[in-house]
Amino acid sequence: MRGIFAEKEGSTERTFKRGFSISHGERVLIVDDILTTGNSIDEVMAAVTKHGGIVVGIGVLVDRSEQKLEFGVPLFSCHRAITPTYGPSDCPLCAAQIPLVKPGSS
Numbered sequence: 001m002r003g004i005f006a007e008k009e010g011s012t013e014r015t016f017k018r019g020f021s022i023s024h025g026e027r028v029l030i031v032d033d034i035l036t037t038g039n040s041i042d043e044v045m046a047a048v049t050k051h052g053g054i055v056v057g058i059g060v061l062v063d064r065s066e067q068k069l070e071f072g073v074p075l076f077s078c079h080r081a082i083t084p085t086y087g088p089s090d091c092p093l094c095a096a097q098i099p100l101v102k103p104g105s106s
Helices: 039-050
Strands: 007-009 013-015 027-035 054-063 075-080
Touching: 013 039, 027 039, 039 054
Parallel strands: 027 054, 054 075
Antiparallel strands: 007 013
């Protein structure tokens, strides 16, 4: 067993650099820290299949997706954190005049 990682290249593609590679037919378990929209997982899955790898499952530490996401393989999470969302008129932070900030992300 080995661990490798995919890096961003451009705005929507992941690739294997630093001498990492996926062999044709290699079985791959994708592991990520946080699952929110699934975009990062989709990008890594595309990179794996582009190189002939076979994604057999996905593991995440925290699943905070708003709805159940389907990737076509089993998804395992260590923790499920429901993240509430609000429309602008229902936002409690907006009502309290607390400024909204977007923390860093990929």
